[in-house]
């Protein structure tokens with residue numbers, strides 16, 4: 001019988017925004033090679049994992065009604081992947097998982113990935129696994145391309161599918177306004193749309209990542225604003241043309257720059273400081289171009305235990 005901690009474990013995991021997202025060609029495995037700069041954001045999902053008589057997933061909070069609770073949810077994929085990695089039965093003991101969502105669903109902010117990363121950290125505690133973060137990251141990469149980053153948090157350069165990470169030193173905090181759309185976008189569909197646009201024509205491509213790293217080192221949001229870029233933006237806007245208006249409205253409201261976050265449809269607006277972000281958020285929410293707005297800052301910590309034994 002394996003030792004089990006009976007106390008439920010709660011883990012918080014952050015959203016992400018890609019400050020720079022260069023999408024390469026379609027690979028034979030259906031993925032695209034990426035060069036991306038991830039920054040974690042202070043929009044947080046909270047996941048509680050407890051031992052229970054029956055397996056069950058409950059979802060509350062932002063967009064909860066749109067989250068599947070069946071086997072397709074990434075938290076169950078995380079349970080299966082970690083159990084397989086350490087050679088134990090994923091169904092014994094049974095688990096009750098509760099997600100409190102602060103990250104928009106299907107919004108291009110890695111909300112599902114954050115839940116999976118949080119589940120991995122919670123299970124490592126609950127099952128008392130002696131696993132380092134690097135080993136957990138290899139399991140995370142099997143679950144999804146963004147899962148290793150939200151596990152790690154902070155600021156990082158991602159290559160490969162986005163799962164190969166090099167941390168980037170960050171001494172500065174950046175202030176954002178996130179404009180949440182009425183619906184979500186499917187990540188595979190957005191990548192497919194980019195492939196289609198590239199066959200038809202020549203959608204814009206972001207430049208090199210080095211100047212973005214230099215801007216980050218300077219800590220000047222004005223410099224960073226000039227260099228924000230996302231190859232998926234053209235595809236997201238093609239599928240959701242109203243995003244053009246949202247992007248314009250954020251800049252008109254006083255943001256330094258706006259980009260589509262990841263595969264969208266959330267738009268991320270970089271602001272000069274926290275006060276400016278509050279002003280931009282107020283004006284943008286009155287402009288009628290998005291469902292709602294959130295103020296966020298980054299980078300923040302990756303997935304970490306907040307309650308239960310050994311909270312750290």
Ligand code: C5P
Pocket residue numbers: 030031032033034143144145146160161162187188189191
């Ligand atoms: O890795 P993840 O399961 O989150 O990716 C979801 C989908 O996004 C993939 O099935 C693929 O269609 C697309 N994707 C991609 N290239 C990447 C990451 C994701 O084409 N580097």
